[in-house]
Amino acid sequence: MLHALVVEDDENALGAMAELVADEGFVVETATSVRAARSRLLVQTPDVLLLDLILPDGTGFDLIQDLQGKTDRMEVVVITGHASMATAIDALRHGASDYLTKPVDVARLKRMLGNLARSRELRPRLSELRRRARELGRFGALVGSSPAMEQVYELVSRVAPSSASVLVTGESGTGKELVAETLHQLSRRAGSPYLVINCGALSPALIESELFGHERGSFTGADRIHRGYFERANGGTLFLDEISEMPLDLQAKLLRVLEAGAVTRVGGEKSVEIDVRIIAASNRDLDARVAEGKFRGDLLYRLKVFPIDLPPLHARAEDIPALAHHFLRELNRSEGTEKSLSTAALAILQRCPWPGNVRELKNVVHRAFILAEEEIGPSSLAPELSGRLPQAGQTGSPTTPTELTTLAEAERRLILATLAHFGGDRRKAAQALGVSLRTLYNRLREYGPE
Ligand SMILES: Nc1ncnc2c1ncn2[C@@H]1O[C@H](COP(=O)(O)OP(=O)(O)OP(=O)(O)O)[C@@H](O)[C@H]1O
Ligand SMILES: [Mg+2]
Numbered sequence: 046m047l048h049a050l051v052v053e054d055d056e057n058a059l060g061a062m063a064e065l066v067a068d069e070g071f072v073v074e075t076a077t078s079v080r081a082a083r084s085r086l087l088v089q090t091p092d093v094l095l096l097d098l099i100l101p102d103g104t105g106f107d108l109i110q111d112l113q114g115k116t117d118r119m120e121v122v123v124i125t126g127h128a129s130m131a132t133a134i135d136a137l138r139h140g141a142s143d144y145l146t147k148p149v150d151v152a153r154l155k156r157m158l159g160n161l162a163r164s165r166e167l168r169p170r171l172s173e174l175r176r177r178a179r180e181l182g183r184f185g186a187l188v189g190s191s192p193a194m195e196q197v198y199e200l201v202s203r204v205a206p207s208s209a210s211v212l213v214t215g216e217s218g219t220g221k222e223l224v225a226e227t228l229h230q231l232s233r234r235a236g237s238p239y240l241v242i243n244c245g246a247l248s249p250a251l252i253e254s255e256l257f258g259h260e261r262g263s264f265t266g267a268d269r270i271h272r273g274y275f276e277r278a279n280g281g282t283l284f285l286d287e288i289s290e291m292p293l294d295l296q297a298k299l300l301r302v303l304e305a306g307a308v309t310r311v312g313g314e315k316s317v318e319i320d321v322r323i324i325a326a327s328n329r330d331l332d333a334r335v336a337e338g339k340f341r342g343d344l345l346y347r348l349k350v351f352p353i354d355l356p357p358l359h360a361r362a363e364d365i366p367a368l369a370h371h372f373l374r375e376l377n378r379s380e381g382t383e384k385s386l387s388t389a390a391l392a393i394l395q396r397c398p399w400p401g402n403v404r405e406l407k408n409v410v411h412r413a414f415i416l417a418e419e420e421i422g423p424s425s426l427a428p429e430l431s432g433r434l435p436q437a438g439q440t441g442s443p444t445t446p447t448e449l450t451t452l453a454e455a456e457r458r459l460i461l462a463t464l465a466h467f468g469g470d471r472r473k474a475a476q477a478l479g480v481s482l483r484t485l486y487n488r489l490r491e492y493g494p495e
Contacts, residue, residue: 047162050074050091052082052108053124054100058149062095065151069158079103083111093161094121096141098132109139118168120161124149137209137350153306156320163233164206171202171231182477185227187220188371189364193356197224204351205231210303212288212348213326215355218404221326222286224353228324229282237281240274245290252295254311257302263312275308278321288325288348289334296341303347323348358399358406363466365395366477368403372410373421373479384414386479387422388456395459397430460488 049071053059059075067073071093076082079102086108094112098105105123112119123136123144133144142164143157174184175198182190184198204211205228213221222241229239247255254263258273274283285291291299302308303323307316325348334340358365373386390413399405409430410421417425460478467473475485 046070046072047093047165048072048074048089048091049093049095050076050082050085051095052076052079052100052105053095053097054078055097058097058147062149062154065154066093066095066158069155071158077101079105079107082108086111090119092119092165093158094119095124095145096121097124098136099125105136106139109136109141112140120164122157122161131346134347134350137207140203142207143209153320160208160233167206167231167233171205174231175199175202182367183371185230186223187227188368189361190367191356191361191364193361194364197353197355200351200353201227202231204228204353206233207351208322209350210323210325210348211351211353212331212345213324213353213355214331215328216357216402217328218402219328219355219357220403221328221355222284224355225282225284225286225324225326229284229322232282232322234281234322238278239282239284240278241284241286242274243286245287249292252292253298256295257298257308257310258313259311260313263310267312270310273308273310275302275319275321276317279319280321282322282324285323285325287327289327289329289331289340293339293341296344300341300344300347303344358402362395365406366391366463366479368406369394369410370477370479372407373414376411376414380414383419384417385420386410387420388459388478388480389423390421390426391478392456392459393423393426393430457488457492460485461492464489 047070049066051059051063051066051073052075053062054077056077059077063073063075074085074089074091076085077100079100082096082100094108096105096108109121109123112121120143121136121141123133123141124147125133125136125144126147133146136144142161145154145157178184178190178195178198182188184194184201187194187198187201201224211225211228213224215221225241226239229235242256244252254267254271254273256273256275258276259267259271261267261270302319305316306320307318309316331340331345331349335342335345369386369391373384377383394406394409397406401408409426412428413421413425416428460474463478464471464474467477471485471489472482475482478485
């Protein structure tokens with residue numbers, strides 16, 4: 046049976062809430078102060094902690110602080126006055142799963158309790174995925190094992206089960222959309238709709254009714270009720286791509302929807318309650334847009350509850366072999382071929398600066414795949430990459446042209462660097478390099494004992 050601890054200083058509110066939670070099948074404990082809650086928590090770690098933020102002898106934050114490291118096993122829901130949205134957002138940043146505003150909406154609390162049970166089931170799956178990510182160098186559909194990507198996986202698994210808004214930033218082609226999809230897949234909303242809106246691609250005239258819907262007759266041509274993205278995504282996730290491109294007047298409306306948890310259709314009177322998780326993405330500097338007056342600071346603040354910044358590919362060149370092999374494997378699978386990637390070609394890929402990031406790498410591999418007969422060698426890459434390699438002497442690449450003497454030498458360095466990257470694990474190194482274990486052994490024998 047699931048245990049809940051309700052912490053609230055107003056005895057009436059506490060009684061009502063405890064009863065409600067018990068009705069949902071929880072074993073309920075209560076506390077009316079930070080001190081009382083602390084001693085309760087010493088005795089037992091509840092599955093759910095419902096926490097009023099303002100208490101007579103301190104704040105709910107003091108308790109959240111104590112819980113560092115324990116929130117993995119416990120869902121924390123903070124309860125706050127509507128005026129202190131900022132505190133709720135702060136709590137989400139510090140590991141709370143969700144928040145409720147006062148007066149507590151009973152239907153919302155019930156739905157949340159139901160969801161929390163599901164979030165709890167997700168946690169072990171997420172730790173398993175994290176463990177496998179360390180082993181296999183990929184997390185769900187995301188490939189890469191660089192420290193920078195490990196950090197991304199950590200953030201994704203921390204925030205996915207909660208209902209916090211996430212803002213994904215990073216240069217074009219770094220995988221923002223893939224991260225958004227992964228967040229949805231790993232959330233309790235996975236079975237519900239996931240809708241994508243490209244805010245830069247919608248016509249300003251239509252964007253409002255596309256987002257919020259419209260009532261019949263609300264404008265010429267509106268001959269029937271139209272349910273907008275928010276209503277259609279109910280229970281699921283809405284991905285607002287290129288959020289920086291949203292017109293200012295609409296940003297104000299979006300903010301209102303996020304704060305109220307309800308939409309009003311264009312030309313409509315009554316509002317429709319919605320439960321939608323927002324993931325936004327931008328490859329532009331939103332703080333700069335705010336400074337220019339092109340983006341609302343209060344909306345940014347609201348969206349940025351949990352920011353995830355994706356590193357550019359040149360900052361994680363060690364992920365290039367795994368990514369290139371991953372894309373090649375996909376192509377081989379869909380085309381029924383068995384083409385391979387030569388070590389020399391891989392060495393070239395690792396030296397490129399990749400301004401278009403992973404998307405560019407994917408495209409280059411695809412075109413080289415088409416050109417190559419059986420093995421993708423430097424010649425199949427040449428038409429793609431001519432003029433794209435860094436100038437001699439430029440740093441930041443594992444092997445720079447000035448240092449290169451022969452192809453054999455480039456291969457030797459790549460093999461040794463890959464081996465070092467995998468901590469001497471020959472099986473993993475061979476896999477990343479796309480060669481057999483035997484080939485790797487042969488090369489290493491040639492290189493001698495050092
Ligand atoms: N870590 C990764 N592992 C595997 N594939 C990836 C990874 N990152 C990106 N990709 C692939 O690269 C391509 C570009 O990624 P995505 O569309 O997510 O980029 P983006 O950051 O949204 O770019 P933009 O700002 O231009 O919209 C997609 O095909 C995606 O599947
Ligand atoms: Mg994108």
